Amino acid sequence: MAEISKIDELTLIARSLAMDDTRAFGRLVDATREPLRRFLFNLTAGDASLADDLAQNTYIKAWTNLSSFRATSRFRTWLTSIAVNEFYSWMRSERTYEAIADDTADTLADTSSDHAHFTDTRIDAASAISRLSPVDRSLVLLFYMEDMPLRKICRMTGLTESNVKTRLHRARARMAQYLSSE
Amino acid sequence: MKKETLSDKQLSRLLKHDLPPAPQSHWFTRKVLNRLPGRTPSPIERIAYAIGILVSVSHAVWSVVEVMRTGVFTVGMLAGVIAASVIIMAIVCNIIGIRLARVDDAADYPGVYADAQPRS
Numbered sequence: 541m542a543e544i545s546k547i548d549e550l551t552l553i554a555r556s557l558a559m560d561d562t563r564a565f566g567r568l569v570d571a572t573r574e575p576l577r578r579f580l581f582n583l584t585a586g587d588a589s590l591a592d593d594l595a596q597n598t599y600i601k602a603w604t605n606l607s608s609f610r611a612t613s614r615f616r617t618w619l620t621s622i623a624v625n626e627f628y629s630w631m632r633s634e635r636t637y638e639a640i641a642d643d644t645a646d647t648l649a650d651t652s653s654d655h656a657h658f659t660d661t662r663i664d665a666a667s668a669i670s671r672l673s674p675v676d677r678s679l680v681l682l683f684y685m686e687d688m689p690l691r692k693i694c695r696m697t698g699l700t701e702s703n704v705k706t707r708l709h710r711a712r713a714r715m716a717q718y719l720s721s722e
Numbered sequence: 723m724k725k726e727t728l729s730d731k732q733l734s735r736l737l738k739h740d741l742p743p744a745p746q747s748h749w750f751t752r753k754v755l756n757r758l759p760g761r762t763p764s765p766i767e768r769i770a771y772a773i774g775i776l777v778s779v780s781h782a783v784w785s786v787v788e789v790m791r792t793g794v795f796t797v798g799m800l801a802g803v804i805a806a807s808v809i810i811m812a813i814v815c816n817i818i819g820i821r822l823a824r825v826d827d828a829a830d831y832p833g834v835y836a837d838a839q840p841r842s
Contacts, residue, residue, distance in 0.1 A: 562755050569751045574743065581744035588745050599754045665740035684730070685737040716728040 544571045549615050557606050569599055572616045583627055583681055585670035598623040620686055621696050624678055631674055668715040676711040683708055771813050778806035
């Protein structure tokens with residue numbers, strides 16, 4: 541999907557808000573869905589169906605709260621913060637998550653074998669990140685993949701800055717250890 | 723991939739380039755659009771609509787009472803009744819129009835309906 545400029549983005553948001561224009565919102569979804577789905581796919585450690593459910597809920601929340609969007613950030617950044625909240629809410633509602641998370645590396649390996657375009661490096665990266673706890677995984681993805689500043693991550697996750705830094709340091713070491721053993 | 727340590731830059735590059743994308747879902751956007759709830763008017767809109775309808779209906783009733791009392795129907799009264807009708811119609815059309823526009827937009831989006839199956 542082609543990226544849209546910030547002006548186009550604001551125009552589409554204004555149309556969605558003022559005229560209840562679902563077609564304009566559809567264009568926003570089209571322009572942002574692949575990065576968001578990729579983020580959630582890796583956040584859920586390769587659970588495509590859960591990732592799509594969370595992504596759909598994210599867009600529905602965005603639609604219903606569109607008037608609270610502040611144009612100081614990009615629409616995608618705002619979506620990512622909603623997606624993280626959705627993921628955390630889902631985690632709180634699922635007691636079995638840790639059990640699922642323990643099994644994720646195998647799941648990812650199986651999933652990737654269904655997709656011929658997955659290279660070995662991709663499987664390595666996906667396996668390495670899936671070995672982290674869900675919270676650490678969200679921090680790593682937000683900081684290293686989404687380039688989100690620490691302050692924003694703290695606001696989003698409710699963790700202190702020192703806690704985020706410690707978790708990121710530990711996660712990086714764990715990933716390095718896994719990748720070096722491969 | 724063999725690495726003993728990972729710098730911030732390396733990890734960032736690794737995640738940005740090597741993490742797999744989500745499997746393709748051609749029906750994702752239409753599923754989202756299909757689930758969008760209707761937007762309810764804001765409290766300010768509701769108040770504006772209510773005042774508009776109240777004033778228009780009051781004026782229409784007053785005009786009818788005046789005509790019955792005096793037996794005279796002036797051009798001013800006719801204009802007032804027409805204006806009141808137009809305002810009421812505009813408010814109703816605005817509310818219904820939004821709903822109609824949403825249905826049209828959804829129909830324009832290919833396969834937006836929930837039961838639509840992927841074409842083989």
